[in-house]
Amino acid sequence: MVKVDDVVAGYIKDVDILNGISLHADTKEIVCLLGPNGCGKSTLLKTIAGYLRTRRGSVSINGTDVSAVPVHEKIRSCGLGFVPQTENIFAAMSVLENLLMGGYYMSGEAREKRIAELCDLYPVLKRKLNAPAASMSGGERQILALARALMPSPRILLLDEPSAGLSPKVLHEVFDAIMQVREQEGVTIIMVEQNAIEAMRISDRAYILSLGTVALTGTCSDLLHDPKVRELYLGGRTD
Numbered sequence: 026m027v028k029v030d031d032v033v034a035g036y037i038k039d040v041d042i043l044n045g046i047s048l049h050a051d052t053k054e055i056v057c058l059l060g061p062n063g064c065g066k067s068t069l070l071k072t073i074a075g076y077l078r079t080r081r082g083s084v085s086i087n088g089t090d091v092s093a094v095p096v097h098e099k100i101r102s103c104g105l106g107f108v109p110q111t112e113n114i115f116a117a118m119s120v121l122e123n124l125l126m127g128g129y130y131m132s133g134e135a136r137e138k139r140i141a142e143l144c145d146l147y148p149v150l151k152r153k154l155n156a157p158a159a160s161m162s163g164g165e166r167q168i169l170a171l172a173r174a175l176m177p178s179p180r181i182l183l184l185d186e187p188s189a190g191l192s193p194k195v196l197h198e199v200f201d202a203i204m205q206v207r208e209q210e211g212v213t214i215i216m217v218e219q220n221a222i223e224a225m226r227i228s229d230r231a232y233i234l235s236l237g238t239v240a241l242t243g244t245c246s247d248l249l250h251d252p253k254v255r256e257l258y259l260g261g262r263t264d
């Protein structure tokens with residue numbers, strides 16, 4: 026379980042971007058973070074990952090305060106995976122080399138076994154294993170970025186806008202891949218998204234942020250059926 030308790034954080038001295046945010050994600054839950062541009066979604070994800078230090082409050086994983094644990098240590102010892110919004114693959118390397126980089130800390134045998142498992146889960150990786158990552162489409166790149174983060178079998182995955190720049194059809198393929206991660210690997214997922222309705226369709230709960238605070242939270246089925254939420258946060262869509 027991931028717990029964020031009353032967190033304040035920011036980039037510049039005396040300027041707080043997160044203003045006392047609390048949230049949690051239970052084991053095997055998919056939780057999405059929504060809200061307008063600049064409200065602090067990516068900043069919250071970076072703070073959970075450990076790229077940014079908390080100025081107040083705490084981030085804990087399975088009851089242990091990990092607020093001061095740097096990101097590389099969280100990946101190595103806390104079972105955390107992080108897929109940033111941009112520059113999330115090594116374009117100059119092959120698909121195989123990207124996966125090997127994801128398993129940097131693993132033994133050779135464990136890496137090979139894990140690559141075979143991920144190729145079974147995502148056949149596009151098997152088809153393109155020796156191709157340069159730069160030759161992949163946008164959706165394929167997102168699946169590679171996801172698979173690379175999955176190499177060390179994380180228990181918690183943080184995804185920053187996995188559907189950014191994708192067409193609606195490809196977006197659904199990437200979201201299907203995310204659901205597979207939860208179903209087949211039992212991973213807890215916290216995901217920042219701009220495609221709010223689509224993200225809520227695959228998530229259990231959502232937090233809608235505003236100016237670095239939680240404006241609304243609830244189950245996605247409740248939020249999706251709330252006319253006020255649709256009017257204020259979902260662009261008035263009724264489908």
Ligand SMILES: Nc1ncnc2c1ncn2[C@@H]1O[C@H](COP(=O)(O)OP(=O)(O)OP(=O)(O)O)[C@@H](O)[C@H]1O
Nearest residue numbers: 036037042060061062063064065066067068069219
């Ligand atoms: N590296 C940085 N240095 C200083 N300020 C930053 C930095 N990154 C983000 N910010 C500021 O923090 C605020 C929140 O940004 P953040 O990227 O968390 O928002 P967001 O909700 O993820 O937005 P978007 O939906 O547009 O990606 C913005 O005002 C942004 O300008």
